[in-house]
Amino acid sequence: MTQDELKVLVGRAAAEHVLAHLPSDAVLGVGTGSTANCFIDALAPHRARIRATVSSSTATTTRLEAAGFTVIDLNDVESLPIYVDGADEIDADGHMIKGGGGALTREKIVASVAGQFVCIADGSKRVERLGTFPLPVEVVPLARNAVARRLRECGGAPTRRLHKDGSVYVTDNGNEILDVAGLDIVDPRGFEARVNDWPGVVTVGLFARRRADLGLFAVADGVQTVTFPRQ
Numbered sequence: 001m002t003q004d005e006l007k008v009l010v011g012r013a014a015a016e017h018v019l020a021h022l023p024s025d026a027v028l029g030v031g032t033g034s035t036a037n038c039f040i041d042a043l044a045p046h047r048a049r050i051r052a053t054v055s056s057s058t059a060t061t062t063r064l065e066a067a068g069f070t071v072i073d074l075n076d077v078e079s080l081p082i083y084v085d086g087a088d089e090i091d092a093d094g095h096m097i098k099g100g101g102g103a104l105t106r107e108k109i110v111a112s113v114a115g116q117f118v119c120i121a122d123g124s125k126r127v128e129r130l131g132t133f134p135l136p137v138e139v140v141p142l143a144r145n146a147v148a149r150r151l152r153e154c155g156g157a158p159t160r161r162l163h164k165d166g167s168v169y170v171t172d173n174g175n176e177i178l179d180v181a182g183l184d185i186v187d188p189r190g191f192e193a194r195v196n197d198w199p200g201v202v203t204v205g206l207f208a209r210r211r212a213d214l215g216l217f218a219v220a221d222g223v224q225t226v227t228f229p230r231q
């Protein structure tokens with residue numbers, strides 16, 4: 001199976017999970033990226049059963065609305081039983097690197113409100129230790145070089161995210177992203193807290209304090225379900 005086929009498979013599994021577990025009057029949190037898009041597509045025929053959604057990016061909002069879902073503001077939501085999103089890497093404890101699609105800040109905010117974080121991915125995203133995928137860090141533009149220097153002191157090699165045409169990538173929140181290669185993240189919770197603390201850092205794409213509760217991972221012979229115990 002191709003990686004795209006695996007994403008379709010896990011998108012369907014996540015839709016089944018939501019239809020089985022989301023209360024009928026509840027709001028659903030939806031992540032960003034190609035795997036999250038497969039989930040939206042799989043859930044679309046059942047949109048009448050989803051009262052409303054909260055989106056983690058403008059791209060996801062566009063896709064949800066095009067598929068006929070109602071999208072509401074997180075400020076108008078008191079609880080969010082389930083949040084479904086992809087990941088760039090996930091370890092055996094459910095800690096993740098996210099933000100390859102640039103939506104890390106809103107993803108982290110929506111995830112922080114959710115009762116259950118369901119991580120959906122093809123099996124290639126599972127790693128022993130986080131850090132092979134360059135860690136995205138969203139920064140206020142003024143702080144870019146100051147934060148980059150600190151990341152170098154930690155052994156990382158940050159680069160400013162650019163579009164293919166060379167223009168600067170700007171997030172939905174008007175900030176920039178540093179993608180940090182070369183990190184060997186032995187203590188995800190500690191490193192998340194450390195980087196979060198630096199002035200100018202908006203969000204670090206380490207999801208360790210709020211990690212996944214459930215993983216659905218597509219591999220050649222089906223979808224594996226992994227429950228990550230609360231820490």
Ligand SMILES: O=C(CO)[C@H](O)[C@H](O)COP(=O)(O)O
Pocket residue numbers: 031032033034035036085086087088097098099100101102103104107
């Ligand atoms: O964090 C994300 C977006 O900010 C995505 O969940 C992550 O990049 C995975 O994307 P994909 O499903 O396209 O591989």
